Amino acid sequence: MKSIKHPKENRTTSLEIRFESIGGLGANLAGQLLAESLALRQGLNVSQFSSYGSEKKGTPVRSFIRVAPAEKPIRVTSPVTEPDVLAVFHEALLARRSTLAGLRADGVFILNAPHSSSVRLPKGRVVLVDAMAIAVQEKTRINTAILGAVAKACETIDAKTLAATLEEHFGRRSAKLAEANVKTFWRGYNEALERLITEGFSAPPADGATSAPFWGYLTAPIGGAIIQAGNSVINDLSASRQGFAPRFHKDLCNHCGVCDMVCPDYCLVWEVEDIFHRTPADTAGWERRAARLLGIDYRFCKGCLRCVETCPSGALTKELEGPWVGAEQVPLWKEETV
Ligand code: SF4
Numbered sequence: 001m002k003s004i005k006h007p008k009e010n011r012t013t014s015l016e017i018r019f020e021s022i023g024g025l026g027a028n029l030a031g032q033l034l035a036e037s038l039a040l041r042q043g044l045n046v047s048q049f050s051s052y053g054s055e056k057k058g059t060p061v062r063s064f065i066r067v068a069p070a071e072k073p074i075r076v077t078s079p080v081t082e083p084d085v086l087a088v089f090h091e092a093l094l095a096r097r098s099t100l101a102g103l104r105a106d107g108v109f110i111l112n113a114p115h116s117s118s119v120r121l122p123k124g125r126v127v128l129v130d131a132m133a134i135a136v137q138e139k140t141r142i143n144t145a146i147l148g149a150v151a152k153a154c155e156t157i158d159a160k161t162l163a164a165t166l167e168e169h170f171g172r173r174s175a176k177l178a179e180a181n182v183k184t185f186w187r188g189y190n191e192a193l194e195r196l197i198t199e200g201f202s203a204p205p206a207d208g209a210t211s212a213p214f215w216g217y218l219t220a221p222i223g224g225a226i227i228q229a230g231n232s233v234i235n236d237l238s239a240s241r242q243g244f245a246p247r248f249h250k251d252l253c254n255h256c257g258v259c260d261m262v263c264p265d266y267c268l269v270w271e272v273e274d275i276f277h278r279t280p281a282d283t284a285g286w287e288r289r290a291a292r293l294l295g296i297d298y299r300f301c302k303g304c305l306r307c308v309e310t311c312p313s314g315a316l317t318k319e320l321e322g323p324w325v326g327a328e329q330v331p332l333w334k335e336e337t338v
């Protein structure tokens with residue numbers, strides 16, 4: 001695997017890294033640990049910060065790391081818009097144009113995806129690492145596996161030093177956790193596969209990383225009135241799942257509705273049925289409405305598995321994610337009605 005070449009004389013920093021993720025996958029911690037290792041153990045100048053919204057799982061998270069030689073101060077404090085290394089923590093994030101924005105033509109793109117992934121890839125150096133599978137097997141999180149792939153792709157990062165940093169950090173909680181995370185890191189390092197993509201698309205320009213706010217002081221409604229209520233229908237939470245998803249077994253379901261009461265994202269899909277009853281003795285008959293669970297809209301399922309824990313009849317089970325998720329997807333609405 002080739003490495004990023006340093007230093008770049010015409011740049012204020014010699015290495016710029018951006019992690020693109022979603023709340024719950026550990027990108028912020030990964031950025032902090034990488035920066036700690038580079039600064040405190042390798043003696044480089046490093047700046048790191050993350051941007052994220054609310055703490056709720058599923059919100060976008062970006063972590064920015066700038067690295068420079070010890071004698072070269074880092075004066076830039078803005079987000080990394082033209083990364084040398086861009087690590088994306090979930091394939092679903094590629095649907096956002098801003099995810100790949102600004103990736104340098106000579107940079108490296110690291111994606112958490114199986115080696116056999118058919119996802120469209122940008123031109124240039126691409127590293128695929130199945131961090132989700134590694135994390136599930138090692139009972140850890142994907143962030144340390146991705147750090148392994150990042151360390152392999154970039155010669156500035158000393159992999160052994162970074163592994164020692166992880167060991168110390170996780171060792172403060174337990175030796176077992178430290179061992180599992182160091183193993184995850186080395187698996188990410190060894191199982192990362194680099195490909196040179198020649199037929200891919202070009203990453204969007206850096207100014208695509210952020211979009212101008214829709215409302216500004218010239219365009220906002222008078223008085224700051226909110227004339228269109230917000231909603232979350234476009235907020236795909238697939239990337240929040242950490243390798244597992246609830247699987248629905250229709251034949252075991254008694255449609256009690258307990259799962260719907262605990263699901264924080266209303267992603268269970270129901271149909272309402274009018275049932276008319278009439279017996280020979282009751283000529284008028286009576287009618288009632290019954291709700292039936294049809295399945296799950298996985299776009300909005302963040303994999304918290306509360307529904308699985310509360311289902312009294314075993315109709316929801318915790319399963320490793322796979323192609324079955326797409327096959328068993330039940331949409332909450334018909335696209336043409338939105
Ligand atoms: S809690 Fe279980 S049995 Fe009840 S509606 Fe949900 S899936 Fe069906």
Ligand code: SF4
Nearest residue numbers: 263301302304305307
């Ligand atoms: S795992 Fe279950 S409770 Fe959690 S978001 Fe998905 S469907 Fe809802």
